Amino acid sequence: MxxxxxxxxxxxxxxxREIDLIVLPAAHARLVEQALAAAVAAGNLPAGERPAVxxxxxxxxxxxxxxSAIALRLARPLRRKPLxxxxxIAGHLPPAPFLASVDVAPPGFLNFRLDETWLCAQxxxxxxxxxxxxxxxxxxxxxxxxxxxSANPTGPLHIGRSRGAIVGDxxxxxxxxxxxxxxxxxxxxxxxxxxxMLGESLRIRYLQALGRQVDLPEEDFYQGDYLVQQARLLRExxxxxxxxxxxxxxxxxxxAQMFAGIRSTLERIDIRHDxxxxxxxxxxxxxxxxxxxxxxxxxxxxxxxxxxxASEEEKNRAAGRAPASWFRASRFGxxxxxxxxxxxxxxxxxxxxxxxxxxxxxxxxxxxxxILGADHYVQHQVVRAALDALGEDTSRLRVVILQFVxxxxxxxxxxMSTRRGDYETLDDLxxxxxxxAVRYLLLARSADARLDFDLDLAVAQNNDNPVxxxxxxxxxxxxxxxxxEAAGIDDTVGDLSLLxxxxxxxxxxxxxxxxxxxxxxxxxxxHRIAFYAHDLAGIFxxxxxxVRVLGEDVPPELAAARLRFYRAAQLVFRRVLxxxxxxxxxxx
RNA sequence: GCCUCCGUAGCUCAGUGGAUAGAGCAACUGUCUUCUAAACAGUAGGUCGGGAGUUCGAUUCUCUCCGGGGGCGCCA
Numbered sequence: 064m065x066x067x068x069x070x071x072x073x074x075x076x077x078x079x080r081e082i083d084l085i086v087l088p089a090a091h092a093r094l095v096e097q098a099l100a101a102a103v104a105a106g107n108l109p110a111g112e113r114p115a116v117x118x119x120x121x122x123x124x125x126x127x128x129x130x131s132a133i134a135l136r137l138a139r140p141l142r143r144k145p146l147x148x149x150x151x152i153a154g155h156l157p158p159a160p161f162l163a164s165v166d167v168a169p170p171g172f173l174n175f176r177l178d179e180t181w182l183c184a185q186x187x188x189x190x191x192x193x194x195x196x197x198x199x200x201x202x203x204x205x206x207x208x209x210x211x212x213s214a215n216p217t218g219p220l221h222i223g224r225s226r227g228a229i230v231g232d233x234x235x236x237x238x239x240x241x242x243x244x245x246x247x248x249x250x251x252x253x254x255x256x257x258x259x260m261l262g263e264s265l266r267i268r269y270l271q272a273l274g275r276q277v278d279l280p281e282e283d284f285y286q287g288d289y290l291v292q293q294a295r296l297l298r299e300x301x302x303x304x305x306x307x308x309x310x311x312x313x314x315x316x317x318x319a320q321m322f323a324g325i326r327s328t329l330e331r332i333d334i335r336h337d338x339x340x341x342x343x344x345x346x347x348x349x350x351x352x353x354x355x356x357x358x359x360x361x362x363x364x365x366x367x368x369x370x371x372x373a374s375e376e377e378k379n380r381a382a383g384r385a386p387a388s389w390f391r392a393s394r395f396g397x398x399x400x401x402x403x404x405x406x407x408x409x410x411x412x413x414x415x416x417x418x419x420x421x422x423x424x425x426x427x428x429x430x431x432x433x434i435l436g437a438d439h440y441v442q443h444q445v446v447r448a449a450l451d452a453l454g455e456d457t458s459r460l461r462v463v464i465l466q467f468v469x470x471x472x473x474x475x476x477x478x479m480s481t482r483r484g485d486y487e488t489l490d491d492l493x494x495x496x497x498x499x500a501v502r503y504l505l506l507a508r509s510a511d512a513r514l515d516f517d518l519d520l521a522v523a524q525n526n527d528n529p530v531x532x533x534x535x536x537x538x539x540x541x542x543x544x545x546x547x548e549a550a551g552i553d554d555t556v557g558d559l560s561l562l563x564x565x566x567x568x569x570x571x572x573x574x575x576x577x578x579x580x581x582x583x584x585x586x587x588x589x590h591r592i593a594f595y596a597h598d599l600a601g602i603f604x605x606x607x608x609x610v611r612v613l614g615e616d617v618p619p620e621l622a623a624a625r626l627r628f629y630r631a632a633q634l635v636f637r638r639v640l641x642x643x644x645x646x647x648x649x650x651x
Numbered sequence: 652g653c654c655u656c657c658g659u660a661g662c663u664c665a666g667u668g669g670a671u672a673g674a675g676c677a678a679c680u681g682u683c684u685u686c687u688a689a690a691c692a693g694u695a696g697g698u699c700g701g702g703a704g705u706u707c708g709a710u711u712c713u714c715u716c717c718g719g720g721g722g723c724g725c726c727a
Contacts, residue, residue: 121670123670130669139707170707172670256726257726257727389725399723413727437721437722439727440654441655442727466656466720466721469720512664513719513720517663520676523689524689530689531689532675532689532690534689539690543686547686550686597674601675604691605690605691607687608691608692614685614686
C-alpha cells in the first residue's frame with residue numbers, strides 16, 4: 064500500500080478564512096498522476112496499467128523534501144529508461160502552490176522541494192484547524208466497530224489485558240480522526256461456571272469475614288484478595304444478613320463490583336466503551352441455534368464422539384462417549400475440527416463467539432476490528448472459518464493480534480501468578496506509573512513484538528522516559544505562550560517568512576501527521592503515532608534551545624512570528640497527545 | 652510435530668522493494684544568571700540471525716535452516 068494511492072482530503076475549511084489545507088504527500092501524488100496523464104495524452108509516454116504513485120519523505124534532506132521512485136517502477140511496464148520517464152514526468156508536472164521545484168536524480172528519482180513561503184503559511188492553516196488538526200474525511204462518516212478488552216468480570220483487569228485496552232482505544236481515536244463514526248464494544252460473559260465459582264468464592268470470603276472457620280479451596284476458587292475486600296464490604300453493609308443468601312446473590316454482587324471496578328479502571332486511562340455486549344444474550348435470542356442450523360444445512364456440522372481426522376488411538380479413547388457437534392474447521396485450513404456443542408449439550412466458548420461475530424457483521428459496519436491477544440489466534444481463525452462457512456462476508460472483519468506483555472523490574476521479569484491471585488493489575492500499574500506512562504509505553508510497540516513493560520523506566524522522571532520527553536515539548540510551548548502573553552506580545556502580526564530552517568524542519572514533520580494517522584488506520588498500526596510523537600519532540604527540543612521568543616536580541620517582528628510558530632507547535636503536540644489518550648499538561 | 656510472532660548498534664526497539672539502515676538508553680566529551688536542564692551539542696557503535704532464490708536493485712518478498720516467545724482443550 065502506498066500512502067499516495069489513498070488520496071486524503073481535508074474537511075472543507077471554515078468559512079471566512081482563505082487558507083486551503085493540502086495533505087502531503089497525497090497532493091504530490093496527484094500532481095504526478097496528472098503529469099503522467101498529460102504525458103500520455105501528448106504521446107510522450109505509452110498508455111497502460113501503472114503501479115500506484117508512491118511518494119515519501121526524502122531519505123536525506125539535501126535531496127529534497129519528498130521523493131518518488133515511480134519512474135523506476137514504470138521502467139519495466141513502459142519499456143523506457145527510468146531517467147527518461149522521470150524527466151518526462153517532471154516536464155509535465157503542473158504547478159502547485161506548495162511546490163518549489165522538482166529535480167530528477169539518477170537512476171530516476173523525482174525529488175520534490177516544498178515552497179518555503181507556503182510551508183510557513185501552514186502555521187495559520189494549523190491554527191485555523193485548532194483541536195481538529197489533521198482531521199481527515201477518508202472515512203467519510205462510515206461506521207467502524209472496535210471490540211477490545213472483553214474480559215469476563217471475574218476479577219480486576221490485569222496487565223495482560225492492558226495492552227489491548229490501549230491499542231484498541233487508540234485505534235478508535237485514530238479512526239475518528241480519519242472521519243469514521245466509531246463504536247467501542249466490550250464482549251463479556253457473566254454466565255457459566257467461572258462466574259459461579261466467583262460467587263462461591265465470595266461466599267466463603269464473606270463467611271471468613273464474619274469470623275467463621277472456612278477454608279477457600281485452592282482448586283477452581285478465586286484466590287485474589289479483591290474478594291476479601293468485597294467480603295469485608297458486604298459485612299460492613301449487610302452484617303450477617305446474607306448468611307442465608309443463595310450463591311446467585313453473591314455472584315450478582317461480585318459481578319456488579321467487578322464491572323464497576325473494571326469500568327473505573329478503564330476510565331482512569333480515559334477509555335469508555337459504548338456498548339457492553341453480553342454473551343449470554345445470544346443464548347436467549349436463539350442466535351446459537353441459528354448458527355448451528357445454518358452450519359448443519361451447509362453440511363459443516365456433524366455429530367461424533369471424536370473428530371473425523373483423529374487418530375485411531377484418539378477415536379478409541381473417545382469410544383462410548385456421547386457425541387458432540389463438530390464444525391468442519393479442517394475444511395478451512397485449520398488443523399482440526401472444533402467442537403461447538405459438547406457431549407453434555409452445552410455450547411463451547413466458540414459457538415457464541417461465532418454467533419457474536421455474525422451479529423457484528425449483521426450490524427453492517429464498514430469496518431469491524433477485533434483486538435486480541437496472541438493466545439486467541441487459533442480461536443479467531445476458527446470463528447472466521449465458521450463465518451466463511453456460513454457464507455458471511457468476512458472481508459470487513461479485521462483483527463489485530465497482540466503479542467504478550469512482560470512486566471520488567473530491575474532488569475528481570477516480575478512474575479505474575481493468577482492462581483495465587485497476586486498478579487499485577489492495571490490499577491496497580493496506573494498507581495505506580497500514572498495513566499500517561501501506561502498509555503504511552505503500552506502503545507509504543509508494534510503489535511507483532513512482545514512488549515516488555517519496564518517499570519523502572521515508566522516511573523523514571525528523567526530523560527530516559529519518552530512520556531515526559533513528549534509532554535515536555537507541550538509544556539515548553541505553554542511556558543512561552545504564558546510568558547509572551549504576560550509580556551504583551553501580539554503574535555497576529557508577525558511575518559512568518561522571517562522563520563528559519565529549524566522551524567521549517569519542524570513544520571515539515573508536523574505536516575506528516577495526516578499521513579501518519581491515515582497509515583495507522585489503514586495498516587491498523589496505532590503504534591505509529593507514538594513513534595511519530597517522539598520524532599516530533601526530537602525535532603522540537605533542539606529548536607527550542609535556539610529559537611527564542613523573549614529576549615532583548617529578538618526583534619519584535621521576529622518574536623511575533625516565532626510566537627505564532629510555537630502556538631502552532633503546541634497545537635500539534637496537544638493533538639497528538641490527545642490522539643494517544645494522554646494529557647497535554649501546561650506545566651510539569 | 653503443526654500453526655503463529657520475533658531475530659536490525661552493548662541494551663530496548665523503529666523502519667523499508669530504491670539513494671549513505673534510524674531513534675532512545677548505556678559509554679565517552681561538553682552546555683543552565685537567559686521562555687521548564689524531564690533539555691541540548693558532540694564522539695563512538697551494524698556481515699539488518701545463516702544460506703539460497705526472485706529483481707535493474709532485497710535488511711524488506713519467497714523458500715530453507717538456526718535461535719527465542721505464544722498457541723495447538725468437549726477451557727474461556
